[in-house]
Amino acid sequence: MRGLFAVIILDMKRLWGDRIRLVSSLIQPLLYLFMLGSGLGASSTLGSNHYLPYIFPGVVALSLLFTSVFAAILIVFDRQMGFLKAVLVAPVPRPAIAIGKVISGAIQALVPGTLMMVFMPLIGLRPSLPEFLCFLGAAGLAAIAFSALGVAVAARFKSMTVFPIISNAMLLPMFFLSGALYPLDVAPRWLQLLAHADPVAYAVDLMRGSLFGKTFFPVWLSFVVLAGFITLTTWLATRIFTTGEDA
Amino acid sequence: MNATPETAAIETRGLSKTYDGKVEALRGIDLTVRQGEMFALLGPNGAGKTTLFSILATLRKPTGGEARVLGLDVLKQRPAVRQRMGIVFQEPALAQTMTVRDNLLLMALFYGLSMSEARTRVREILETLQIKDIEDREAQKLSGGQKRKLELARSLVSNPDILFLDEATLGLDVDARRNFWAQVRMFIRSGRSVFFTTHYMEEAEVADRIALIDKGQIIALGTPQELKARIGGGVILLGTRDDAKAVAWLNAQGYKPEQSERGIVVVHAQPAAVLPLILAEMPVKTLRAEVHEPSLEDVFLTLTGRGLGSGDAPKPAASAMGGAR
Numbered sequence: 414m415r416g417l418f419a420v421i422i423l424d425m426k427r428l429w430g431d432r433i434r435l436v437s438s439l440i441q442p443l444l445y446l447f448m449l450g451s452g453l454g455a456s457s458t459l460g461s462n463h464y465l466p467y468i469f470p471g472v473v474a475l476s477l478l479f480t481s482v483f484a485a486i487l488i489v490f491d492r493q494m495g496f497l498k499a500v501l502v503a504p505v506p507r508p509a510i511a512i513g514k515v516i517s518g519a520i521q522a523l524v525p526g527t528l529m530m531v532f533m534p535l536i537g538l539r540p541s542l543p544e545f546l547c548f549l550g551a552a553g554l555a556a557i558a559f560s561a562l563g564v565a566v567a568a569r570f571k572s573m574t575v576f577p578i579i580s581n582a583m584l585l586p587m588f589f590l591s592g593a594l595y596p597l598d599v600a601p602r603w604l605q606l607l608a609h610a611d612p613v614a615y616a617v618d619l620m621r622g623s624l625f626g627k628t629f630f631p632v633w634l635s636f637v638v639l640a641g642f643i644t645l646t647t648w649l650a651t652r653i654f655t656t657g658e659d660a
Numbered sequence: 661m662n663a664t665p666e667t668a669a670i671e672t673r674g675l676s677k678t679y680d681g682k683v684e685a686l687r688g689i690d691l692t693v694r695q696g697e698m699f700a701l702l703g704p705n706g707a708g709k710t711t712l713f714s715i716l717a718t719l720r721k722p723t724g725g726e727a728r729v730l731g732l733d734v735l736k737q738r739p740a741v742r743q744r745m746g747i748v749f750q751e752p753a754l755a756q757t758m759t760v761r762d763n764l765l766l767m768a769l770f771y772g773l774s775m776s777e778a779r780t781r782v783r784e785i786l787e788t789l790q791i792k793d794i795e796d797r798e799a800q801k802l803s804g805g806q807k808r809k810l811e812l813a814r815s816l817v818s819n820p821d822i823l824f825l826d827e828a829t830l831g832l833d834v835d836a837r838r839n840f841w842a843q844v845r846m847f848i849r850s851g852r853s854v855f856f857t858t859h860y861m862e863e864a865e866v867a868d869r870i871a872l873i874d875k876g877q878i879i880a881l882g883t884p885q886e887l888k889a890r891i892g893g894g895v896i897l898l899g900t901r902d903d904a905k906a907v908a909w910l911n912a913q914g915y916k917p918e919q920s921e922r923g924i925v926v927v928h929a930q931p932a933a934v935l936p937l938i939l940a941e942m943p944v945k946t947l948r949a950e951v952h953e954p955s956l957e958d959v960f961l962t963l964t965g966r967g968l969g970s971g972d973a974p975k976p977a978a979s980a981m982g983g984a985r
Contacts, residue, residue, distance in 0.1 A: 415772045416769070416770050416772075418769065419766055419769035419770045422766065422769065423755065423758075423766055426758060426762065427755070427757060427758070430757055491755075494752070494753075494754075494756060495749060495751040495752050495753040495754075496753050496754060496755050496756075498719065498749055498753050499747075499749070499753035499754070499767065499814065500770060501719060502717055502718060502719060502742055502745070502747050503742060503767065503770035503771055503818075504739045504740075504742040504743040504770075504771065504772065505770050506739070657714075657718070657719040657720060657721075
């Protein structure tokens, strides 16, 4: 699709020019994994040795979620700096802009997300190759879903100041509801019900299931929900890009 | 649909735009810009220039009427319109952390060129606009004039048939503006069209035709000479110790004066003949008195009773623009 490649190149060039952001995006998940994880693990019925591997997929999901959504801030930045206008007056199909942004956000999130996997042996996680590949696939799907969410939200925003505030207010509940730090099957009923409406919960469940073989949601349901979520949010973003300055 | 020589570069019929159902930014604009024409849209802030520009540039939808660019409907044939136009916006529209070359390459890819075609096209543009020496510099490190040149280069990457310029030289010094317009003139020599909005009188005067816009309506349209001829005669410009009192007196004498940033403006069929009478009889001390040919500012003032409020004082056309076309 015309322009798709250009949108991705644009963001990759900027990502390369901002390598510090990449490295610093590892700090938050590592803090969750080693500090919070060790602290909570000590009091968990799973124990520290089992708790850290258990939350590992959740922490990778955290990294993917925040990095991909905040990668979409480039859309707000481009709107504020005027560059988005130059893109919008080019004969690029609007779906190409939205899909290109979703893919580039997912790539940006997968870089630190994949780097996190270096720490797997440190916490006693030694998956087989098929398990590891399934985990990578699930992480890729999750990154696309989270990036699509970021693009749909950022496409509407005009202020660089407001976007992070709103994003945080939206992402933290999604993360806490997802079962990233606790098993959903022993969570209170109301939490389990709310988790059904949280796409992050399906992503975490799919990633965890690929490593441990046990899932809370049926695997097919997780795929359907995430695919539906990606379609819906990308469609929303496309609509906003189509509206142009009237948005 | 391909534009034939008879097809207008721009055609609008009853074009209107209302924001939030309340603010009428455009109120039935009828406009025809011919192919190969350099056309200026002149008006004060809030007149509707940018809204009209945004609709023609396919960035906004009109709430009524229709608009065509090179015979293509700006609503129904948006991709085709976008393919054939180049735009320079009032604000910078560059990827600031990328180099001049990368900005242009990227834009060429957005316009559907392959990577090798894009490289060739960018090399041509860099040479034509004489910016090869800054191709490796980041956009954010360029001077104001260089940034505008890059914006122009960006708009020309697609080899457009029509160029839209929205206050494209705002904030540039006279030299940079002269340079910018010299490049634009190279573009129109090949028979293509330019539609531009501006605050600067001397810029508007090099246009083949000018539309004056106020409160969302075209209030006058013609060549610079035709517009000036509409008010007839000449203009007396007065500066006094008490302008309010002077205006009251001039009104009482039937002169219909207007107050502008430049002073008191009196349009008269025989300004040189009446000026001595005014100076002799006006009961206010005159500090300054000039008689000159009507300017576009005077035309606008006469038609609306208000100035264009451009901020910068107009410079002689020949010096600022490097000579008229």
